[in-house]
Amino acid sequence: DAGVTQSPTHLIKTRGQHVTLRCSPISGHKSVSWYQQVLGQGPQFIFQYYEKEERGRGNFPDRFSARQFPNYSSELNVNALLLGDSALYLCASSFGGDYYGYTFGSGTRLTVV
Amino acid sequence: AQTVTQSQPEMSVQEAETVTLSCTYDTSESDYYLFWYKQPPSRQMILVIRQEAYKQQNATENRFSVNFQKAAKSFSLKISDSQLGDAAMYFCAYRFLQGGSEKLVFGKGTKLTVNP
Numbered sequence: 001d002a003g004v005t006q007s008p009t010h011l012i013k014t015r016g017q018h019v020t021l022r023c024s025p026i027s028g029h030k031s032v033s034w035y036q037q038v039l040g041q042g043p044q045f046i047f048q049y050y051e052k053e054e055r056g057r058g059n060f061p062d063r064f065s066a067r068q069f070p071n072y073s074s075e076l077n078v079n080a081l082l083l084g085d086s087a088l089y090l091c092a093s094s095f096g097g098d099y100y101g102y103t104f105g106s107g108t109r110l111t112v113v
Numbered sequence: 114a115q116t117v118t119q120s121q122p123e124m125s126v127q128e129a130e131t132v133t134l135s136c137t138y139d140t141s142e143s144d145y146y147l148f149w150y151k152q153p154p155s156r157q158m159i160l161v162i163r164q165e166a167y168k169q170q171n172a173t174e175n176r177f178s179v180n181f182q183k184a185a186k187s188f189s190l191k192i193s194d195s196q197l198g199d200a201a202m203y204f205c206a207y208r209f210l211q212g213g214s215e216k217l218v219f220g221k222g223t224k225l226t227v228n229p
Contacts, residue, residue, distance in 0.1 A: 033216065042117075042204050042219030043158070056214025088156060092217075101148055102217065104158035 002026070004093050004105035012111045013081050021076040021108045025093030031055075032074040033102065034066060037088040049074055050096045078110075086112045115140050115209045119220035126195045127228050133180075134190045134223045136205030142166075146208040148217070149179070149190045153201040161203070164188065192225075200227045 005024040013019050025032050031050040035043035045058040049068035063079045072093075078085055088109050092102040116139045126132035138147070149161040164172045164181050171179050176196075180189045192199055202224050206217040 031215075035217075040221075042206075042221050043217070045216040045218070048214050048216060056211070056216055058216070090158065092158075096215075101146075101160045101163050103160070104150075106155060106157040109156075 004091055004103050006089075006091050006105035006108050008108060009106065010109045010111075012113060015081055015083060015112055017081050019078050019081060019110060021078075021089050021091075021110070023074045023076070023091030023093075023105060025072050025074070025091075026103055029093035029095055029103070030072055031094045031096035032068055032072065033092045033094075034074070034076045035090040035092065036060075037090055037107070039087070043090055046076070081112045083112050086110060115207055115218050117205050117207050117218050117220040119203075119205055119223050121223045122221070123224045123226070125226040125228060126192070128195055128197060130195055131191060131193045132195055132225065134192075134203050134205075134225070136188045136190070136220055138186050138188065138205070138207050140186070140207065145210075147179075147181070147188045148206040148208065149177070149188075150204045150206060150219075151199075151201045152204060152222070158204070162190065195227050197227050197229060200225055 007022045033048040034046040037043040047066045048056040052068045066076045068074045088107045090107045091105045094102045118137045145166045147164045150158045162174045176193045178191045202222045204222045205220040
């Protein structure tokens with residue numbers, strides 16, 4: 001079975017631009033979460049979506065938004081990019097509501113210049 | 114607020130030896146889940162081991178085991194017979210549930226070096 005797939009793997013953007021990151025969960029997983037990992041830190045929670053509805057949002061500005069599609073894939077959008085948005089963005093999927101843990105993708109490395 | 118603290122930014126171990134990584138957390142809940150994740154240079158977070166707070170028995174997965182002390186809010190990871198492939202960042206995480214949402218709260222990580 002394919003794991004969690006994220007695209008693109010690397011991205012360079014200019015300040016003020018917009019970016020869209022994509023995530024395909026493991027087949028059968030209905031929950032997708034997004035995390036931001038700044039260099040040298042642990043991942044920070046951005047969003048959780050379950051059955052196409054937003055279930056949780058972390059302490060991030062409104063420039064960050066996301067959505068989940070009928071096939072459970074997800075997009076993370078960031079507007080008006082700042083230098084501080086440079087980070088590894090991780091997507092995690094799970095069945096939702098269980099303790100078996102979360103399967104992560106390999107992330108998208110975003111660099112804002 | 115739920116917080117996770119990893120007090121060891123870096124650790125090193127000789128191949129075939131045993132190493133223990135520390136993690137403490139703060140919570141007011143009585144039932145919860147704790148995880149250890151491994152992040153090699155490939156960047157993917159890989160689940161190493163999980164622990165349910167209501168289970169008193171410490172979780173074990175092959176060479177990996179935990180010492181879960183609920184009263185002390187401590188959740189350490191022991192790696193036995195360390196291998197070169199164990200070198201990575203290790204993150205302790207707490208599964209936080211609130212109002213129908215769930216998220217992982219991570220510590221800052223411990224970089225493990227395995228010396229041949």
